[in-house]
Amino acid sequence: MAEMNTQSNPGKQRGGQRAKKLSTRVDMTPMVDLGFLLITFFMLTTTLLQPKTMDLIMPREDGDPQPLAESNAMTVLLGANNTVKYYEGMYHPEDVKTASYAEIRDAIIKKRADILRKTGDNKLMVLIKANNNANYKNVVDIMDEMLINRVDRYAMVDITDEEKALLK
Secondary structure (H helix, E strand, O other): OEEEEOOOOOOOOOOOOOOOOOEEEEOOHHHHHHHHHHHHHHHHHHHHOOOOOOOOOOOOOOOOOOOOOHHHEEEEEEOOOOOEEEEEOOOOHHHOEEEOHHHHHHHHHHHHHHHHHHHOOOOOEEEEEEOOOOOHHHHHHHHHHHHHOOOOEEEEOOOOHHHHHHHO
């Protein structure tokens, strides 16, 4: 690791004995080895990490929309200033509820449990509709809620003019 060079034969000098200046040398080989090990480790771990992406299946534009049972549908509306509104079934302005992201999770869980109790199958379909003023973060948060709550069927669809007016 470290080495000090000393002379074993000091020799005779006039005027007494002076303190000798010793030469020190540090062996850097272990430090270089450690550096290469760290570089190799970080290069391998960064290449093994894959980017995480979210899959979103969009409906085909050339096909007809598939029929959806009103009892299995839930629509989430995203607006400006982190506004989240939702309704179940067909659109009726009096049935629209305002929620936060914690409350929307509870609403999804409740709707999913109702469908499981009634049909015995998870046929919940969530329609996500965002207006032009919605934040991208809010859209990603709602998609995360779909993954967290194990909602297999959800779609991003265009918002209607009535729903746009509701979000203003």
